[in-house]
Amino acid sequence: xxxxxxxxxxxxxxxxxxxxxxxxxxxxxxxxxxxxxxxxxxxxxxxxxxxxxxxxxxxxxxxxxxxxxxxxxxxxxxxxxxxxxxxxxxxxxxxxxxxxxxxxxxxxxxxxxxxxxxxxxxxxxxxxxxxxxxxxxxxxxxxxxxxxxxxxxxxxx
Ligand code: DLZ
Numbered sequence: 001x002x003x004x005x006x007x008x009x010x011x012x013x014x015x016x017x018x019x020x021x022x023x024x025x026x027x028x029x030x031x032x033x034x035x036x037x038x039x040x041x042x043x044x045x046x047x048x049x050x051x052x053x054x055x056x057x058x059x060x061x062x063x064x065x066x067x068x069x070x071x072x073x074x075x076x077x078x079x080x081x082x083x084x085x086x087x088x089x090x091x092x093x094x095x096x097x098x099x100x101x102x103x104x105x106x107x108x109x110x111x112x113x114x115x116x117x118x119x120x121x122x123x124x125x126x127x128x129x130x131x132x133x134x135x136x137x138x139x140x141x142x143x144x145x146x147x148x149x150x151x152x153x154x155x156x157x
Contacts, residue, residue: 010141011149017156019052024151025080025117026057027071029087031064032129038136039086039122042144043151050152065089065123066100069107076116082151086144087123088132101125118154122147 024047028040040059047057058080062071065087075083085108091097104123111119122143126132134140 011146015153016050016149017152019047019050019152022052022081022152022155023056023058023079024052025060025072025075025078025083027060027062027068027075027083027085029062029065029068029085029123032088032090032132035088035124035129035132035136036086038133039088039124039142039144039147042137042142043084043086043122043148044144046145046148047152050148052152064100065104068104068123069111072108072111072119076111076114076119080117081155082118082120084120084122084147084151086147088136089123089125090129090132091127097125118151118157120147120151120154 026040026043029036044057048054060071060075062068068085068087072083072085087104089097089101108119108121124132124135124143135143
């Protein structure tokens, strides 16, 4: 379970690498757009705050979270230093939630094994839209901020 101690929305700036020389791709799902836009904003603002040039932050839109895998795979051919995938899957009445969540997690994991640019997983998988809102700029922080910090750390491993 997430705790205040392992939440990165409040983080130690001195441990985050400077982003001035980096080019970063953000693949953004249109499903649950209010949430994914808030995650995107959190990520982009954080990258800029760490000196990534706006021209070096490239957004690629995909229809749904399932398409994040193809979008990120495509982005891996485009000379980014790191890629952030942004999505929001919310539990409905059917098992669609499980299939999409599992497929995306495994798909992104596989892309991380191919030796190309690392792919950061910023996909919320919540029971309700309220939980997603709380994690995209609400009282549980913004996972987009956390993804941006993770991305900068992954480039400089
Ligand atoms: C179909 C679907 C459903 C039911 N729910 C979500 C969701 O909560 N979040 C999300 O990002 N996408 C959802 N999708 C769309 C799938 O990700 C995908 O776009 C379609 O199945 C087409 O491949």
